[in-house]
Amino acid sequence: MTPRLLLALLTLPLAAQTAPNSLFGTKASDLPPAGPVAQGVPPAAPAAGINAAQPDTSVVITPFRLLTLPEPKVSRTFQLSKLNRIGSFETTKELQRLYTAFAGQRIVDGSPAGSSKATGYLTTVNYALLQDLGDQRFLAKAAWPAAGPNDALAAGVDTMAVLLLDKPAKVGDTGKLTGMHVGMVAVLLTAEFPPLAGRRLTLRREAFVECATLEDSPAGLQRFAEAIAAGADLNVLTHEQASCKACGGLGFTREPQKGQLLDKRVPCAECASTGKVTVAVETKFVP
């Protein structure tokens, strides 16, 4: 294994590591030992000259820019036993809102709890498959709405992206999936689509893994509340509007002017004069 491939394995998001297949090809552990095949790279090419006419159609996918998720700034506890008590923030409406966020941040998988935390932003991707990259990975023309706080994942409009699908598909297929954004990858390939057909090139594209999210339904909420009551360690990250500390929520700060009665108002850069900031809040659920 080359150092670069080892690095790719070490820096893969958790979900990609645990998926049966990953964006970066068949897992090394699935391969026969001592085989020449690794990470989607075909067996070593014959010595130069013997087969020079054969075009190189190998595909290599490596991480280019990994995703960085926001760190929670504020931590709080949602106590289920305080639900709907006068003066507490633990209301049925707030529980429903937080559960909706929780459901949208969890992907259904084979873990014991039936789901695990998504390691990237989830969004709906409309796609048309352009090229098969092997192992159910595709280059696609895609469109998706922005996701995350302050549109951390920008929207895609008729944008090329790399998709890892959970079912077999073929070039030309169109569809819609719930995708977990896993950052940007570099794809080395020989293009099979116009106007680049036949050219060997590296593309850097946003990558999505197809997944299913937890069910946001009364039954799902019921199971969620039961899991908390049973002591499950559950939390959710949301982005809440809070008053700007720098300007006290006014949107400006005051600056005394020498020899003048009135202070000068300086627009607050921290909150762009809105008086409000978006804060990442982690809510832990307890019985």
Ligand SMILES: [Zn+2]
């Ligand atoms: Zn401010």
